[in-house]
Every structure is written in structure tokens, then in C-alpha cells.
Amino acid sequence: MDINNIRELVKLFKEEGLTRLKVEDGDVKIHIEESAGETAVMPKEQSTESDGAGGSSSDSGLTEIKAPQVGTFYLQKEEGSDENFVNPGDRVEAGDQIGIIEAMKVFNDVTTEHAGVIEEVRVENGDSVEYDQVLMTLREEGE
Template sequence: MKAKEIQELIDFISNSGLAEVKIETDEFKLSIKKHAEAPAAKAVENHYTPIPAAAPNPEPATQKEAVSESNEHANRSLLEVKSPMIGTFYRSANPDADFFVNIGDTIQKGQTVCIIEAMKLFNEVESEISGKVVKVLVEDASPVEYDQPLFLIEPQD
């Protein structure tokens, strides 16, 4: 294959939604793999990581608020909901709509908690656990990185 043909193949694959392609002939081997972005048609898998309650680094206005928030979370086992991709974090479907979840809300497995926009595709992020939203770690309409913590959830027993 010529360089131009390879470039055209890469462009075609990047526009097709395929995550990985491997081509092998007697003359060459070619492997093309996209970043860990999921197609918009599928629900995005969330990454939940148990963390100690003291791990979040809150930035409250006063030291007194920091101490009370630290004590509030001291005896809870919290899970981080992490971004499954690079993109823009949205707490609601549009600017006029209510947020999908707020602090203190009880969420159910399968419930949409936010949207991540990546390359003009809006991917709903669904909860894989039931529990109570303890903290929202990202501002609405902010860019997020892959595996960046978005929410703290107190799982239901």
C-alpha cells in the first residue's frame, strides 16, 4: 500500500465509528486503533472506583466548612463516577432543562447522571449503581479528561 492509500484508510476508519482495525497480508501488517471513545449509539460504561472518604480535596469558602464536610463524609464509603471519555461535561440535556442529578438525590442503576459531548456526539452516562449523590466534582459545561472523577456516590446497602 502507498502512503496516500493508508491515509485514506485511516480517514475512512476514523469516520466509520470502528474502534480498531487490523489488516494483515503477506507484504505488510497494519493495525489502527482509536482512543477509548465509545460510539454515541451505545450507552457509555462508567468507571466507579472506591475511594476513602477523606480523598476528595474540597475547596470550601472557610476552614469551618471544610471541617464539617470532612466529618460528614468520614464514616462513608464513597464511589467515584469517572468520565469514560474526553469531552465536555453537561449536567442537563439543554441549558433550560433541570440537572439530571443534584447533590442529595438518590439515583438508581441505569439512570442518566450526565452527558459527555465528544466530537459533536452527545453520550449519555448512566449509573451502574444505586446510591446517593454526595458531591458533584465538575462544573457544568466544563472540559473533562478520560477517567476524571465527576461525582461522589454513597452506595445503597
């Protein structure tokens, strides 16, 4: 991997509004992470939950948190860790990270747009997920 490849990775990181990027190429490992003081701007098509037409809310008062892209979903905070981002019964705020989706060695944080309590986690750590697949259900506050 040469400096031009690294520049392209940094460009991709900025253009896509990513918060974390890990790349391995042979013996070279690159990890780029946004500092805590900055805010990531996610394009609308990468929203973690459907709004309107997708029917994210049902009559049962639950909101579905859906995969913003195809990839491998990680529920655990770190590889080999027993600590998950969230578990059923956990209270979350809008913007809280609930997992990571890896696609083509690019890691994207998955966040929730609503505050509430995680009712059900429908995927396991390391599962392959499809675009718009339900990852979790959330009972919004006030429901």
C-alpha cells in the same frame, strides 16, 4: 452533507452503541436518538466508573463516578435549562443517566453503575473533562 455522510453517521451510531447523536453541518442539522424500548450496549472501555484497578471505592464509603472519555460534560438536561440530570442528595439507580459528554459533535450519555445517593458533583455544566476524571461521588446503598 449528502446521503453517504448520513449513512456513515448512522453506522457510527450503531457501531459505537450511542444513544444520542447530534450533528450540525451548515444549515443541515441531524439528530439521531435511540428509542426508549431499546438498550444501548456500551463497550467496556466506555464504562462510566472504574472497577478494580481504578479504585472507584474508598475507605469513606464513597464511589467515584468517572468520565468514560475526553469531552465537554453537560449536567443540564437541555441547553439553557436550569434542570440538571442529578444534584447532590438525589437518589439514583444503576443505569440512571447523570449527564452527557460531547466529543467531536457526538453526544454520549453518562450513566451510573451503582444505586445510591449523589454526595458531590465535582464538575460544572460545560466543563472540559479528561478520561477517568472524577465527575461525582456516590454513596452506595447499604454504606
